[in-house]
Amino acid sequence: MNEVRLPKPLAITLAQRGITNFDEAKNYFRPQLDQLYDPMLMKDMDKAVERLVQAIENQENILVYGDYDVDGTTSVAMMYDFLTSIYPNVSYYIPDRYSEGYGISFQGIDFADDNDISLIVALDCGIKAIDKIAYANDKNIDFIICDHHLAGETIPDAVAVLDPKRADCDYPFKELSGCGVGFKLIQALAKKLEIPQEEILNYLDYLVVSIAADIVPIVDENRILAYYGLKKLKENPRLGLASLLGETSRESLNVSNIVFTIAPKINATGRLEHASQSVELLISKDAEKIKTFTSQINDLNAQRKETDGNVTVEAIQQIKEDGEEDRFTTVVYNPDWHKGVLGIVASRLIETYYRPTLVLTQGNEGEITGSARSIKDFDLYEVIDACSEFLSKYGGHRFAAGLTMPEENFIPFKEKFEELVKSKIRPIQRKPTIDIDTELSFSDITPNFLSILKQMDPFGPENMTPVFMTKNLIGGEVKEMGKKSEHLRLQLWDEKSKKQYSAVGFGMGHLATDFRYRRFDVVYTIDENHWKGNSYLQFTIRDVRFKD
Known part of the structure; x- marks a missing residue:
């Protein structure tokens, strides 16, 4: 890694992630859209494109079908948005979590039959729907399946089954989200219809939300898609996603923000009401409608928080009463x-x-x-x-x-x-463990170090935010936060380098006295916060070991 000229702690961190030479580092730090794989490498992609073109030419009714979670709803919104931009006879369907359950349902196929629909594009589901596809075939309804879950021994008898995890699929990257598989289909169809590839990049804000929410590895093709999806989400998000972001700073927007701000709100509709509300919000271009949908979704999310809190308390009580703590x-x-x-x-x-x-x-x-x-x-x-x-x-x-x-x-x-x-x-x-990337001295934290650390984003599975350890620190200006003083804000002071940094310790309020009077080794991540036009560094403490 010498030729990349990285600070040693970050060179160690990258090497542990399998990035060990100049070309790998270049691809990592400078993701390029031309590095995306040819969608035609995916098994059955040619059949899927051919069937969609046939449906458009024959003026058939097409149904976009997807699951009720974030991956499913973003997939449906993205595919519906794209198809309706080139063809009018498109509708969408999300199964009800309670009456239909996960994946393709008989009710959904009956809906298609009742509405003279002859082609269903299923997203984020279908790879094991053997009996449902057979049922659809009996009704002369064709299926294109776009899934990313593990296939069973038998592949459904659909017109096309796109799933990189199929044993007989040679697609180079196996960890796409369901929305990611849908995007590859859009890529391939756009190429066939001679639609400029630049136009379909407008759908990457949908895709990065699915990548974040579905916890797929942010490496290889997912890293490129997430990188440009975040760029779109920061600079020019569609109205529905912008509304869900609320007051989240666009400058500091990252995968973690999506997981904790957008994803729970989209999920709340499928959990408590019907996920079609989320799709309506995502595809709408009407500002007033979006305002109404967002308000409803925020209310549902608040209800969801209260409900899951109550159920958690009851579950813990059940575990204790049944003597099952061990x-x-x-x-x-x-x-x-x-x-x-x-x-x-x-x-x-x-x-x-x-x-x-x-x-x-x-x-x-x-x-x-x-x-x-x-x-x-x-x-x-x-x-x-x-x-x-x-x-x-x-x-x-x-x-x-x-x-x-x-x-x-x-x-x-x-x-x-x-x-x-x-x-x-x-x-x-x-026992829960924390993987520490490397030991760090405060003297290592230079403007160049911070600039390179920032370029390691987007972070997520298999490219997590680097975790550092620094030894023998002193706590200064320790302040308790929260309604019950359960959190801490403090200064971390390093006598050796004469440097100090602001830090927060969530759930560490009970350690306030220790931080004030004892030396300690600390494990932390380095974050950049933005507030009212200003940016500042903040360390988030993950663990601490006090000296005797």
């Missing part, structure tokens, strides 16, 4: 819990009990259904798959899944799930 897994069930917040609650429970977690509630007649979340480096899906004898439906990936089972199977499933996790999990996986 188990290897968390599996909780209450028929009254709101189905829309189960995934969020599972993530909250992992913060308290660090272990694979399932949260379940009443489903359709005689069934229970829920969401599963995993911990770092533990393959949750593999264990769920090994318990499939108890399940009527399940799907997902290593770190998150959804499942449904007959009510009478709950206890045997719960026990087998616990038994399998206990046999597979390693002791080191049972």
Whole structure:
């Protein structure tokens, strides 16, 4: 890495991420759109483009179908937006979370049949919908599937099945979001119809929201798409996304902002009402409509926060009452819990009990259904798959899944799930860890260091915000924050370099006295905050070790 001339701590950080020579560093720091892969490399892309062109030429009715989460709704909005810009006979459909469930539904196909629709483009779902596609074929309705989930042994009998994770697909990058697969289809169709590629780049603000919300690795093609998607979102976002951003500073906008500001609001409609509200907001060009939709979505998000907070409290109480605090897994069930917040609650429970977690509630007649979340480096899906004898439906990936089972199977499933996790999990996986990129001296933090650190963005899975450690610091001007003084703001003072930096410690209010009177080693990230036209550095403390 000598030829790149990076500060040593950042050279170490990049090397740990597999970037070890000039060309790799150039691609990393200067993502270029011409590095995107040819969409025709994806299996069935030629068939998908041919069928769409045929539908347009024959004046067929096309239905854009997608799931109710952020990836699904942004996919639908993006595809609908693009297709309606070149062809009028397009509508969209989002399944109801409660009456239809995840993915392609029989009701959705019946809707298409009732409305003389002969082609459905399904996004972020469909790779396992064998029976649904057969049902559609019987009604002479064709499907183009754009999915990114793992395929089963059998591929649905659709006109085209686009999924880079197909075993027989040679597409070079396997980790696109569902919206990303949809974008590749748009790319290919635009090329066929001789639409300038510059025009389709206008859809990248949709795509970066899906990339952020679906927690896909921000490497390779995703890094390029996220980089230019963030640029679009900062400089010229479509009205709906701009409205959801609210007062978030455009200058400091990053993947994390999207995850914590835009994504929960889009998700709230599918969790508590109907996700079509989010699609309407995203595709609308009417400022008054957008204002109304945004207000409704913000209200729903506030309701969602209250609901998931209450369910989390009840789940923790159930774990304690059942004497299950020391188990290897968390599996909780209450028929009254709101189905829309189960995934969020599972993530909250992992913060308290660090272990694979399932949260379940009443489903359709005689069934229970829920969401599963995993911990770092533990393959949750593999264990769920090994318990499939108890399940009527399940799907997902290593770190998150959804499942449904007959009510009478709950206890045997719960026990087998616990038994399998206990046999597979390693002791080191049972404790949360923080990966530290490198040790840093405050004297290393120069304008050049900060400039290069900034260029490492966008951060996300497999390119996380660098975490640094600095030893033997002193805390100065320690102030408690929050309604219950649960947070801290303080100065980190380094005697050796004579430099100090402002820092925050969330949830560290109880350590105020220690920070005032003891020396410590600290683990932190470096952030740039923007407020009223000013920018300043702020360290976010991730962990601390006090000296005796």
